[in-house]
Amino acid sequence: MDLDYGPEYDTFRQQVRDFIEAHSHLAPPCATRAARPSPEAVKWQKLLIENGYTARTIPAEYGGYGAEPDILKSRIISEEFSRAGVPGGLTNQGISMLVPTLLELGTEEQKQRWIEPTLKGEIVWCQGYSEPGAGSDLASLKTRARVEDGNFVINGQKIWTSTAKQADMIFCLVRTEPDAPKHRGISYLIFSMDTPGIEVRPLKTMTGHAEFNETFFTNVRVPVDQIVGARGQGWLVANATLGHERGMLGDPGALENRLQALIALMQEERIGQARAIDNPVLRDRLLALQAEVSAMKCNGMRILSNSLKGESGGMAKLIVKLQSCEIAHQISALAIDAMGEIGTLYHGSPREREGGAWQWNYMFQLGLIIGGGTAQIQKNIIAERGLEMPREPKLAKVSDAAKATADIERHKQGSA
């Protein structure tokens, strides 16, 4: 990890500051939860790409800025935007998950067609992975596609499709080879959400909002060339994408922003005359979380620095989703504790703080601990891939054995 700043970087930092000062009046408000970027957010995104402050290392031919990777410059950009309280580039499932997947595994035509409008916020994507019967055991998914007249014909159901209502496009896992072993029968398709036969129903969660949807497919026809990777290789493609999702859910910059908001809150909220931060127990918890966030930031720099050297992220990367989601949840929990009874206000109540955002976060982040690979699945991954611990032995399926016995019994009775 080489973190020495030199004069070149001081100049670069000044450039970023100058840019922010000159343009911050054009920036959309921070932290909107809108799935579809507003027109001003799209404009801001384009301005950031042109200046190399987002999509920085994505090749210019695909609509990125095309800079050489430079960990320090990336860090300076994120620091300066965060310091100024100005939003950086867009993050959504298309930009954080699909774009890296296409760059890695897409055809030239797919890259040309989809990456640029996705980066610019013109095309919004949703992800069709989980199903009601395929959560942690994602590879057992049952949504199927048969080939008919040059089209895949898709039938089935997906769940947890966030932004499906607003999305233009979906990247979706479907079973195309029903007879192959479960991991080898899946394909990764991309298609328009306007395709006939798609129905999206909002899925209301404990937060009281419908952040997710259920999506139903009835004879949805998709041209066979709208596949990423080959038929039956969707599991490999999806795993590339899941790696990017683990990265997105574990962005240390986002943790830092939540922490800064918490520090501000604790300096603002009063318990009697004293500030919440004057309470030594609350303050100690805050400092312990600050150390956790600092460690994750340093861990993030290490991952970046390794990836620039072409080394794999190793353990440093495997732990990110588990740790970040847990820390984010603890940040919200402390915010609520620091507010006490005020912390319970929600549903637009009088005296509610920040639109109930802390309670929403506290609940939603519990969802994130479960989603994107549960904490328990993450621990299996860390243990088996990271620590190379022995896998769970596969038990003979009790149901199969019972079924076989029953078949034999039936057979006996039939022949008797």
Place this chain on the structure above:
Amino acid sequence: MLRDAVARCLADTCPLDHVRECAELDNPLSDKVLGAVQDLGIPGMLVPEEHGGLGMTLLDAAIVAEQLAYMVAPVPFLASHVLAPIALSEAGSEEQKAQWLPKIANGEARIAVAISETVEARDGAGVSSADGKLSGTALFCLDFEGADAYIVADAGGRLHLVTADALKLETIRLTTIDRTRSVGELRFEQTEAEPLIDDNGATTARLRDAGRVILAADSLGAGQAMIEKAVDYSGQREQFGRLIGSFQAVKHMCAEMAARHEPCRSLVWYAAHAFDSIPEDASIFACHAKSHTGEVHRFVARTSTEVHGGMGFTDLMGLHYWFKRIGFDRQALGGPETVRAELAALQGWIKAP
């Protein structure tokens, strides 16, 4: 490279059996291991080149500390090879530097360091200075056994050098859980001392930062060893006809250790680098590294012990040497709560405690 050299040297000279032998003695520090470490030039790491040292950085020292803890090496390091050279380089007079630094570098002299009372005073300890003489008590003097001199902070944070043969100096060995390190108590009664430069406690603050980073690095190395041992053990031990490591209950204990431990590595490295090159981050990250590794490795120490089941609790396995090293690292130069209180003041959230 440095890391591999130290690891190789310790693998040869510092097997667990040797640690056990040393731990039974009143003075647990091992001449054999110290000799081997000296051959690598470790004592001179932080001594400037013009005084016969290697002029290396705290980041280098952190890497060595990690390896020493990984092997629970019973050698002086933190005070004698890190804090003393920093104190003399940054606040020693030219005569003091010329007298001590070359001897530290070539292993002829070792200096112990007592600054605990500048973090928090226990049992009424504390040292006052007047007219070149010290009075009072300093507890938890680090790398105590066999020291040729002591660097001691007074109540104002100014550092003083006292030679081991000074009159009216009483030295009392303290025995901690960690039998791989040596600490002691110094009692002064109008004891002759040479002051270092008066810089309003700036160098003492640097020593606290450096000490905390090195203790964090030590905790990191000991934690790494404990995680590896838990993973190894769970890959050998069978119960219910299975390797216990194939049970998710065990697997998840190991994964939690790894998940909390891994970011500490980057945090400690960054804290060491900040000490060397980024003054505005140095104290803040030293505090974060110290308090955070204190918390994480307490969890690692108990969890690894649990993964080992009953064997982890026995002396046979020797796991407790690492457990105790982590226990010492957590409290020395301020436990997590104390250090976090300092951090709050450092960031201007509250007035200095």
